[in-house]
Amino acid sequence: MAGLYLEDFTPGMVVRHALRKTITESDNVLFSAMTLNPQPLHIDFDFAEKSEWGRPLVNSLLTLGLMIGISVHETTLGTTVANLGMGETAFPHPLFHGDTIRVETEVKTVRESRSRPDRGIVAFEHRAYNQHEVLVARCLRQAMILKRPD
Numbered sequence: 001m002a003g004l005y006l007e008d009f010t011p012g013m014v015v016r017h018a019l020r021k022t023i024t025e026s027d028n029v030l031f032s033a034m035t036l037n038p039q040p041l042h043i044d045f046d047f048a049e050k051s052e053w054g055r056p057l058v059n060s061l062l063t064l065g066l067m068i069g070i071s072v073h074e075t076t077l078g079t080t081v082a083n084l085g086m087g088e089t090a091f092p093h094p095l096f097h098g099d100t101i102r103v104e105t106e107v108k109t110v111r112e113s114r115s116r117p118d119r120g121i122v123a124f125e126h127r128a129y130n131q132h133e134v135l136v137a138r139c140l141r142q143a144m145i146l147k148r149p150d
Helices: 025-034 045-049 060-075
Strands: 014-016 080-090 100-112 119-129 135-146
Touching: 014 060, 025 060, 060 080, 060 100, 060 119, 060 135
Parallel strands: none
Antiparallel strands: 014 100, 080 135, 100 119, 119 135
């Protein structure tokens, strides 16, 4: 499915994304290593076992990346010009190895660009849940989206 154009988005629209991802230990360790994040809560089982969670936490930036990445196919694939910003990001509950993430996206606002007639700006709220329907991440994101070609 190609991404949606500016005209396809309406405030209040919610997309429940079909893609889901079970996060493995390898995903978490590789992401932490690739981003040069040596936080022992993510990569050291012995250290994490002594934490309040008793096991390694999935790197929150991996959670954020998956949440937005999962949304692309059904929202902005091929129609986004740029991400303009991400704000109000929260991780109310951790993810652990073996958890499965699912995502939904709500369109908050849609407006035409004031300077570029072929595009506009959409504000999204992405929400990620684990397999128990516990909210694990939330982010507000603004993206520049193309209008439908003439």
